[in-house]
Amino acid sequence: MNKDLFESIHKQFFTMVHQMCLGFVKGDRDVASDLSQEVFIIIWKKLDSFREASTHKTWIYRITVNKCLEFIRKEKKNQTVPMSNFGKELKEVTVEEEATNGTELYRAIGQLKELDRLIIMMVLEGQNHEDISEVIGSNPINTRVKIHRIKKRLKKILENE
Amino acid sequence: MSSEFENLQAKWQKQKKELAEGPLNFKQIQSTIEGKAKKGLSFHYGNISILMVTLIGLFLFFYYVAPVQELLSRIGVGLMMMGILVRILVEIGSSIKANKINSLDTALKTTEITIDFYSFRKKIHGPFTHIIFGLYIVGFYMISPEFSVYFTLWQMILMDVSCLVVLAFVYVQMRKGIKNEMKMLQEIITLKKDMIEE
Numbered sequence: 001m002n003k004d005l006f007e008s009i010h011k012q013f014f015t016m017v018h019q020m021c022l023g024f025v026k027g028d029r030d031v032a033s034d035l036s037q038e039v040f041i042i043i044w045k046k047l048d049s050f051r052e053a054s055t056h057k058t059w060i061y062r063i064t065v066n067k068c069l070e071f072i073r074k075e076k077k078n079q080t081v082p083m084s085n086f087g088k089e090l091k092e093v094t095v096e097e098e099a100t101n102g103t104e105l106y107r108a109i110g111q112l113k114e115l116d117r118l119i120i121m122m123v124l125e126g127q128n129h130e131d132i133s134e135v136i137g138s139n140p141i142n143t144r145v146k147i148h149r150i151k152k153r154l155k156k157i158l159e160n161e
Numbered sequence: 162m163s164s165e166f167e168n169l170q171a172k173w174q175k176q177k178k179e180l181a182e183g184p185l186n187f188k189q190i191q192s193t194i195e196g197k198a199k200k201g202l203s204f205h206y207g208n209i210s211i212l213m214v215t216l217i218g219l220f221l222f223f224y225y226v227a228p229v230q231e232l233l234s235r236i237g238v239g240l241m242m243m244g245i246l247v248r249i250l251v252e253i254g255s256s257i258k259a260n261k262i263n264s265l266d267t268a269l270k271t272t273e274i275t276i277d278f279y280s281f282r283k284k285i286h287g288p289f290t291h292i293i294f295g296l297y298i299v300g301f302y303m304i305s306p307e308f309s310v311y312f313t314l315w316q317m318i319l320m321d322v323s324c325l326v327v328l329a330f331v332y333v334q335m336r337k338g339i340k341n342e343m344k345m346l347q348e349i350i351t352l353k354k355d356m357i358e359e
Contacts (some may be wrong), residue, residue: 003191015177136356155165
């Protein structure tokens with residue numbers, strides 16, 4: 001295991017992964033921390049098998065997307081909190097806090113479908129539709145159309161809030 | 162919409178910056194990750210271990226504590242053990258399928274392999290659950306005549322009824338689990354449709 005490489009990857013991508021997890025779980029910081037830790041456990045385990053067929057960023061996105069989708073499945077299996085209410089149990093935050101910690105944006109993203117949340121967060125991060133289709137495994141043209149639809153949906157959600 | 166989205170993007174980046182400002186102790190994070198990476202044993206291995214211990218326990222019980230003499234009883238014990246063995250084989254099959262799910266693949270491929278895993282579970286759940294329970298119940302009642310020589314009628318009734326109650330409870334729990342998994346299968350199929358929709 002190349003510990004220096006892991007450290008450099010962690011430094012470079014931790015915030016990106018953590019923010020994506022935050023958006024996925026509607027701003028719940030504790031769950032997002034656990035989820036990002038799980039992503040980095042996979043990175044730790046599989047770093048030696050990274051073959052540079054894709055960039056580190058794309059590779060990490062794949063792991064993050066898969067882990068987030070797996071998380072939803074696990075949550076539904078355990079059924080501790082109904083998924084429809086998931087994220088509504090967030091602690092009460094003041095308006096000032098909300099403005100700074102971004103819960104409002106994460107909540108809006110959280111109202112999208114699970115896959116759409118992940119796609120739009122990659123778009124917000126500046127990934128183009130080809131990079132995203134490499135992560136999802138879908139056709140780039142379909143991805144472009146999908147991104148357009150998701151943007152519209154997100155706009156509507158934000159307008160209604 | 163483009164400029165509105167750019168605003169949103171700027172907000173996203175600003176929040177990212179704020180997140181990055183939080184304190185990070187890499188040494189501590191690394192040791193936590195290292196520790197958890199070593200622990201990661203799958204759910205299936207846990208199940209297989211429990212079933213193996215049950216099988217060995219059952220074998221030892223009928224070999225050392227209550228060695229049954231009649232042929233009917235011996236067949237009964239064999240059937241009970243076979244039921245558990247079938248369940249172990251099913252779990253091994255499941256774990257082989259589960260191990261194919263790889264977080265490094267594209268989301269679509271991971272979803273397809275996950276569908277394959279749950280479809281396998283769907284196929285085996287129906288017939289195998291009934292076979293396993295059937296073998297266990299038939300096996301248990303085949304031992305009853307020989308046991309009745311050593312136990313009173315009331316003890317036998319208590320034993321037979323409690324066996325039924327326990328099996329009914331396990332059966333209901335298993336059916337709940339199966340129902341949950343089938344719901345999950347439907348949701349993953351929908352997710353795949355979302356991924357490939359035009």
